[in-house]
Amino acid sequence: RKEVEQDPGPFNVPEGATVAFNCTYSNSASQSFFWYRQDCRKEPKLLMSVYSSGNEDGRFTAQLNRASQYISLLIRDSKLSDSATYLCVVQRGDYKLSFGAGTTVTVRA
């Protein structure tokens, strides 16, 4: 079983729509959680950290459910520029990050 599993999508949504997707992680000892964004043929970049109480960054909202071991990302008022692959990332006690395979989001005009 992979340490981090994501629905690969793709999620095709019109501009202005809300899109949400989850990922699950297998290691209950995981301590930190993140969403990274990767554009086509580019490097991954940190989108936001995910905190236990949930957190927002503009149009992006992240939630963590430790009991069920899943993390979610919600994008409100989607923009064309939100089209990308979103990587769910989990960190254990060491500095190593485990990346999910990514969820592809395509926002259409």
Added chain:
Amino acid sequence: DAGVIQSPRHEVTEMGQEVTLRCKPISGHDYLFWYRQTMMRGLELLIYFNNNVPIDDSGMPEDRFSAKMPNASFSTLKIQPSEPRDSAVYFCATGLAGAWRRETQYFGPGTRLLVL
């Protein structure tokens, strides 16, 4: 800040040849990571260094792969001999220790390797 610098950006080589990938970390970052990304396996950690010392190389696939960090501003990943299944994008990432920064890793643009 120039960010993480990787070279070459693209490499095409023939099976059996030696390949050397290079990384210059962001100045002051004390962690350096080498990742490999393929469609089939996603993003995999190969090895990481802290203060130029290899900490965990459990992700290095075979003895054909080796990595060094001779100083704080340079690291190499070498594949010798290369095989077609090594074709992938290789990313170098760096980060800072410290409670509030430890989780952020900054990725370089990657090296696209094709082994024929």
